Amino acid sequence: MINFPGSTKIGRRIPKEAFYRHLDLTASLKSKFVTDVDHIVVENSLTRESLRLAESSDVREILLLSIALKKQDFDGKIVEAIARQNQHKLLFRLVYEGQEQLAVYEGKLYRTAWKASGESDLTLRGDTMTAIWEDLVRQIALRPEIKMEEGESLCQQLKNQDVIDQLQKRIQKLDKAAWKEEQPKKRFALYTEMMELKKQLEELTHG
Structure with missing residues (x-):
């Protein structure tokens, strides 16, 4: 209210x-x-x-x-x-x-x-x-999952949220591409990139 x-x-x-x-x-x-x-x-x-x-x-x-x-x-x-x-x-x-x-x-x-x-x-x-x-x-x-460090400015927190949004969109795109890719080598490269981005996302949201 x-x-x-x-x-x-x-x-x-x-x-x-x-x-x-x-x-x-x-x-x-x-x-x-x-x-x-x-x-x-x-x-x-x-x-x-x-x-x-x-x-x-x-x-x-x-x-x-x-x-x-x-x-x-x-x-x-x-x-x-x-x-x-x-x-x-x-x-x-x-x-x-x-x-x-x-x-x-x-x-x-x-x-x-x-x-x-x-x-x-x-x-x-x-x-x-x-x-x-x-x-x-x-x-x-700010969404609840956005981690806020002590002393971090509002501007930085909003930037972090934008980065998180971009990472989530990229991860979803890679996930779809990996499922569709038939060549094992290319599928592995897509999966590897996706896992690296998921790691970055985890660090931003949970530390």
Whole structure:
């Protein structure tokens, strides 16, 4: 459950047209904005003042936006455009017919799995706005199997996850190729490469 402090509650609906005026969108993306998005609500504004934090940081404000969708298979570039062209740090709660998905843009768009409305969970942790933002990104972007070393930066953790994704895709491709390969020597080479990648994957996920 997303249960941010009452002091952060905004609950202000914003017309889609307000985004059109402030975003640099291609004609195609603007059209998808119209067809994919129903309405947008600014749910919460997290600031040093609203959270009663003692220390200041580079991150000044984090907004939670709820975007009601007209279809579940929406174009993610809509969310990317909003995030990339906004001066605030943004969290997204995407809602469609009793389901919701959390999203955040940090170099690229990260999304959680779809869940029943109200079942998404975000917890505020940290004593500065920067620390809170990075932890919120971790909660949305990082999968549980990603190993986090003490002192490792958010950027490095996201890079590790990308490497893991690439390794998993390559392993699946090699596995299929090995089963189809009829020549023993080539099959062995594919199997050997696959086992080496599995070893790398194990080190990244379990140490």
